[in-house]
Amino acid sequence: MEPTARRAASSGTEPPGPAGELLDAFVRTVLACPPATAAAVGAELVSVLRDERPEWRARFEGLLAAVEARAAGRGSTFAALGDDERLSVLEELEDDEDHRSACDLIGDLHLAAPASWERLGWRPGADAGGAARTGTGVRVAAGADAPADALASPPQVEDRYDVVVVGSGAGGGIAAWLLARAGRRVLLVERGGWPATADLARDHLRNPRAATGLDPWTGPRGTADPRTLLTGAGPAVLRPGDGGWNANAMLLGGGTRVYGAQAWRFCPEDFRMASRYGVPDGSALADWPLDYDDLEPYYDEVEWALGVSGRPGGDPWAGPRTRGLPMPALGGGSQARVLADGARALGLGTTAVPLLVNSTPRAGRAACVRCAQCVGFACPVDAKTGTHNTALPWATATGRCTVLPGTRVERVLASRRDRVEGVALVGRWAGATWRRAVHAEEVVLAAGAVETARLLLASAHDADPAGLGNGTDQVGRHLQGHVYGGATAVFAEEVVDLLGPGPSIATCDFRHGNPGLVGGGMLAEEFVPTPAATRRWLVSSGFTPRHGPAGRDGLDRLARRVVRVVGPAQEVTTAGSRVRLDPGVRDGDGNPVAALSGGVHREDRRTQEFLSARAAQWLHAAGAERIAPLPVLAPCGGPSAGQHQAGTARTGSDPATSVTDPFGRVWGYRNLRVVDASLHVTNGGVNPVLTVMAGAARIAEHVLTGRTRRRSG
Numbered sequence: 001m002e003p004t005a006r007r008a009a010s011s012g013t014e015p016p017g018p019a020g021e022l023l024d025a026f027v028r029t030v031l032a033c034p035p036a037t038a039a040a041v042g043a044e045l046v047s048v049l050r051d052e053r054p055e056w057r058a059r060f061e062g063l064l065a066a067v068e069a070r071a072a073g074r075g076s077t078f079a080a081l082g083d084d085e086r087l088s089v090l091e092e093l094e095d096d097e098d099h100r101s102a103c104d105l106i107g108d109l110h111l112a113a114p115a116s117w118e119r120l121g122w123r124p125g126a127d128a129g130g131a132a133r134t135g136t137g138v139r140v141a142a143g144a145d146a147p148a149d150a151l152a153s154p155p156q157v158e159d160r161y162d163v164v165v166v167g168s169g170a171g172g173g174i175a176a177w178l179l180a181r182a183g184r185r186v187l188l189v190e191r192g193g194w195p196a197t198a199d200l201a202r203d204h205l206r207n208p209r210a211a212t213g214l215d216p217w218t219g220p221r222g223t224a225d226p227r228t229l230l231t232g233a234g235p236a237v238l239r240p241g242d243g244g245w246n247a248n249a250m251l252l253g254g255g256t257r258v259y260g261a262q263a264w265r266f267c268p269e270d271f272r273m274a275s276r277y278g279v280p281d282g283s284a285l286a287d288w289p290l291d292y293d294d295l296e297p298y299y300d301e302v303e304w305a306l307g308v309s310g311r312p313g314g315d316p317w318a319g320p321r322t323r324g325l326p327m328p329a330l331g332g333g334s335q336a337r338v339l340a341d342g343a344r345a346l347g348l349g350t351t352a353v354p355l356l357v358n359s360t361p362r363a364g365r366a367a368c369v370r371c372a373q374c375v376g377f378a379c380p381v382d383a384k385t386g387t388h389n390t391a392l393p394w395a396t397a398t399g400r401c402t403v404l405p406g407t408r409v410e411r412v413l414a415s416r417r418d419r420v421e422g423v424a425l426v427g428r429w430a431g432a433t434w435r436r437a438v439h440a441e442e443v444v445l446a447a448g449a450v451e452t453a454r455l456l457l458a459s460a461h462d463a464d465p466a467g468l469g470n471g472t473d474q475v476g477r478h479l480q481g482h483v484y485g486g487a488t489a490v491f492a493e494e495v496v497d498l499l500g501p502g503p504s505i506a507t508c509d510f511r512h513g514n515p516g517l518v519g520g521g522m523l524a525e526e527f528v529p530t531p532a533a534t535r536r537w538l539v540s541s542g543f544t545p546r547h548g549p550a551g552r553d554g555l556d557r558l559a560r561r562v563v564r565v566v567g568p569a570q571e572v573t574t575a576g577s578r579v580r581l582d583p584g585v586r587d588g589d590g591n592p593v594a595a596l597s598g599g600v601h602r603e604d605r606r607t608q609e610f611l612s613a614r615a616a617q618w619l620h621a622a623g624a625e626r627i628a629p630l631p632v633l634a635p636c637g638g639p640s641a642g643q644h645q646a647g648t649a650r651t652g653s654d655p656a657t658s659v660t661d662p663f664g665r666v667w668g669y670r671n672l673r674v675v676d677a678s679l680h681v682t683n684g685g686v687n688p689v690l691t692v693m694a695g696a697a698r699i700a701e702h703v704l705t706g707r708t709r710r711r712s713g
């Protein structure tokens with residue numbers, strides 16, 4: 001029920017209302033299921049409305065009242081109507097947003113239960129023969145949670161470190177490891193915790209790829225971490241489950257604990273977008289102050305240290321490489337073969353999708369077992385590579401890195417320009433809130449693009465009243481992510497074999513060189529979907545109705561025949577898409593929260609539309625029977641950010657138009673660096689994480705030596 005819930009995300013505590021035969025009849029009509037199934041799903045819906053999203057309850061009750069009123073118009077109660085009449089009541093409500101949201105949530109609740117999977121032939125598929133079995137039948141291999149015992153607690157924190165790193169995700173994890181390896185004493189502060197793999201490998205409703213609006217287990221959860229969003233519809237206070245909150249994942253490893261692990265390099269053109277295309281009206285498109293050759297040695301280092309599988313070649317825009325990849329590509333299933341045929345028919349080039357996933361056993365971790373729930377979930381066999389199972393344990397193994405989970409940096413401490421002094425920490429310990437200051441020679445920010453900007457702004461002091469590095473009002477601007485183009489298609493045959501992770505074949509032909517467009521993007525198969533995601537694909541594409549027997553039967557028939565091809569559009573960025581502080585809304589620690597505003601540029605929507613058309617062509621050439629391009633984003637829906645959030649502490653050569661110098665040093669401060677996606681001037685037409693990691697490795701080298709390497713020749 002997300003979209004309009006945005007306007008009312010404050011908590012409510014009323015007991016649940018909808019119950020009884022009206023609710024049962026409504027759920028039974030939506031799902032076309034036996035009464036016992038409807039009762040179970042209805043009970044779960046009631047508990048969601050009671051415990052997780054009480055503010056949705058009034059809207060759901062309003063919907064049921066509308067349903068009952070329509071039944072009264074037919075001289076009956078809804079529950080007493082015949083099947084066909086109940087269905088016709090729901091069909092009359094098809095344009096009602098609350099009705100659509102309720103049907104989708106009911107569909108999700110139903111399809112998240114293992115009991116519903118057999119009909120679809122869907123199995124999670126991982127059976128690692130290890131210790132814990134999750135509620136969904138996935139078995140988690142022993143050792144998947146190994147580093148947890150290396151974590152520190154507040155009493156172990158010292159007064160002073162060489163470096164404090166804020167955030168343990170892609171950028172922070174890499175920086176902490178390289179700095180500790182080189183001899184620095186590092187404190188790595190992470191606001192999230194270490195949820196067990198078994199807990200992150202089971203819930204189809206509360207993971208960062210679910211569209212339910214329920215807070216993800218990857219955090220944060222609850223009402224203590226609101227953000228505000230300003231759109232054409234006015235301001236809204238949001239909680240983490242709301243799409244507009246723009247969550248990535250807040251736990252040890254950041255996004256890399258549960259991501260899809262696509263490990264693309266940006267290409268040379270991505271670093272000079274303004275020079276190549278000019279600056280579209282209303283955009284803030286700019287070149288990076290570094291080029292592909294500046295990052296290439298670090299791409300190579302990360303690919304080999306962490307382990308990327310793939311097969312370079314087939315990308316006409318790719319830059320030169322030092323060497324290949326350390327592991328072969330995982331390979332695709334039957335849908336990849338169909339897509340390869342389609343690409344050949346169109347004359348499209350294709351390449352294997354590079355993945356931070358072990359295709360062979362490596363570094364003491366298993367190879368991928370091709371389970372059917374990858375993106376958004378922790379890997380049950382630990383084959384997916386993130387900072388949580390590489391850089392963080394490597395950093396602690398040096399004996400010089402202290403990893404402190406469950407603790408936030410609430411401010412960077414500074415009293416004058418030139419140098420920061422350390423950080424202010426806040427957390428819970430022994431049942432109480434604790435706060436303390438920690439001093440450091442260097443502070444390295446890697447809290448993700450929204451929170452890094454928020455921290456810089458929240459750390460204002462008398463000599464820098466607008467926030468650190470914000471003398472020219474650049475901090476927080478240029479917030480971007482990726483709008484996605486793509487298309488969904490159904491085939492006559494069963495072409496879906498549910499082999500995870502999913503994306504195996506891509507075309508990079510459209511990354512650049514598209515007449516009349518600024519940039520472009522890569523297109524690849526979507527990650528293997530959960531049953532709930534499959535239903536949403538089919539319904540939103542118009543291939544199956546939202547309710548009734550036709551919806552149920554359509555799902556059964558098409559689940560193994562629906563294929564989606566998607567790709568990230570390189571955005572042109574605008575200065576008005578931004579993160580600010582909201583002085584009127586505080587988090588649970590009393591700090592002002594991030595306020596997000598702005599929207600995507602019309603060029604981004606054009607690129608999105610172009611990619612959708614190309615995806616549709618590809619699927620058509622592959623033999624799809626019916627194809628539906630993804631809809632173009634609405635103009636006023638808020639900024640693009642989400643899991644690929646970037647750009648809010650833009651790196652540059654001129655303090656007037658950037659936040660950091662080309663080595664991530666915040667303008668005006670010798671010892672304050674940014675190493676996360678905030679630095680990205682533009683975000684490429686591919687997934688960004690490898691560039692975050694390579695950028696962090698380059699900046700860590702600069703911290704250590706005052707120099708960086710560059711590819712030559």
Ligand SMILES: Cc1cc2nc3c(=O)[nH]c(=O)nc-3n(C[C@H](O)[C@H](O)[C@H](O)COP(=O)(O)OP(=O)(O)OC[C@H]3O[C@@H](n4cnc5c(N)ncnc54)[C@H](O)[C@@H]3O)c2cc1C
Nearest residue numbers: 167169171191250254255260261262409676677687688689
């Ligand atoms: C489900 C999912 C799928 C994805 N799939 C892909 C993919 O296939 N390929 C790809 O390239 N990218 C993917 N991403 C995106 C990728 O994970 C991000 O681009 C990347 O993690 C960004 O790195 P970062 O260092 O900027 O921030 P993050 O990795 O988000 O790390 C920031 C960390 O800082 C912590 N933090 C925030 N504030 C504070 C504070 N005040 N104090 C202490 N700690 C703090 C957060 O809890 C978090 O752990 C995916 C993300 C998700 C969630």
Ligand code: SF4
Nearest residue numbers: 368369371374379500
């Ligand atoms: S890498 Fe992904 S698909 Fe492979 S076993 Fe792990 S979670 Fe499953």
